[in-house]
Amino acid sequence: MKRQRGKARSLYRCGRYRGRRSGEIRLTAAAVCAALGLVLVVIRGLGIRFSGFLLLGAAALLVLSWLLDRLAAGNDRWRLVRRCFRGCVAAGLALLIGLEVVIINRGRSDMTPLPADAVIVLGAGVNGTEPSLSLRTRLDAALDYLEAHPDIPAVLTGGTGYGEEISEAQCMYNYLTERGVDPDRLLLEDQASNTAENFALSKPLLYEAGVDVARDTVAVVTNDFHIARSELIAAREGYGDTAGIPASLPWAHLEINYYLREAFALVKTFLFD
Numbered sequence: 001m002k003r004q005r006g007k008a009r010s011l012y013r014c015g016r017y018r019g020r021r022s023g024e025i026r027l028t029a030a031a032v033c034a035a036l037g038l039v040l041v042v043i044r045g046l047g048i049r050f051s052g053f054l055l056l057g058a059a060a061l062l063v064l065s066w067l068l069d070r071l072a073a074g075n076d077r078w079r080l081v082r083r084c085f086r087g088c089v090a091a092g093l094a095l096l097i098g099l100e101v102v103i104i105n106r107g108r109s110d111m112t113p114l115p116a117d118a119v120i121v122l123g124a125g126v127n128g129t130e131p132s133l134s135l136r137t138r139l140d141a142a143l144d145y146l147e148a149h150p151d152i153p154a155v156l157t158g159g160t161g162y163g164e165e166i167s168e169a170q171c172m173y174n175y176l177t178e179r180g181v182d183p184d185r186l187l188l189e190d191q192a193s194n195t196a197e198n199f200a201l202s203k204p205l206l207y208e209a210g211v212d213v214a215r216d217t218v219a220v221v222t223n224d225f226h227i228a229r230s231e232l233i234a235a236r237e238g239y240g241d242t243a244g245i246p247a248s249l250p251w252a253h254l255e256i257n258y259y260l261r262e263a264f265a266l267v268k269t270f271l272f273d
Helices: 002-041 049-072 076-107 133-148 166-179 193-208 223-238 252-272
Strands: 118-122 155-156 186-189 217-223 241-247
Touching: 002 049, 049 076, 049 223, 049 252, 076 133, 076 155, 076 223, 076 252, 118 133, 118 252, 133 166, 133 217, 133 241, 166 186, 186 193, 193 223, 217 223, 223 241, 223 252
Parallel strands: 118 155, 118 217, 155 186, 217 241
Antiparallel strands: none
């Protein structure tokens, strides 16, 4: 009997040590995530602020997990809360992974070799009068596509945002014409402020060019991480057949940041747009 009690006390102490050790690891990981997240958020020039916010969110979840473990010790109600919390986190991670699979798959489905009746180049940020890195990659992909398909019109769509001295459409026009694209092929739409407006306001220009967006194939040039959401929004705006032309960012940390951000943007589009 004494031996069994001693064994039970030993297991209890071992369990308490493991729980304490697990808590210390989570708090340390939370501190590291919070510190790194703050750095990424504060230093805007890195271009990965969203990853910083994700790290801050991960730090908060780790601290909350540690706190729930302490509250759940000997309390059935808090154990139920902890179980619900873990279930929500697991469901969220599963949803994130599923969305990332879709986004990555669509981003890698390059439709460049396929012919189209017209092409839309979606705008992105402009630094003063110069294209941002994201926009420049789209324009380089558009140059290749327009060279391979010399007989189709191209809509350049994007308005003027904060810090932009000219519209995104005008910036794209300048960039493409300076590199030999025939100006007569380029149709400017300079009012859109988001992707839905890009497609909605491009339709009249395409109809004037003889393109029926519900029946004809329209190629869409944008960044690879943006292809899946662009196709979804295009379908909602009445485009029958779109072919994504992906443009990749040059650095892996930027690609990872924007692929993660796009999963949240896709959820927002499903629920609110």
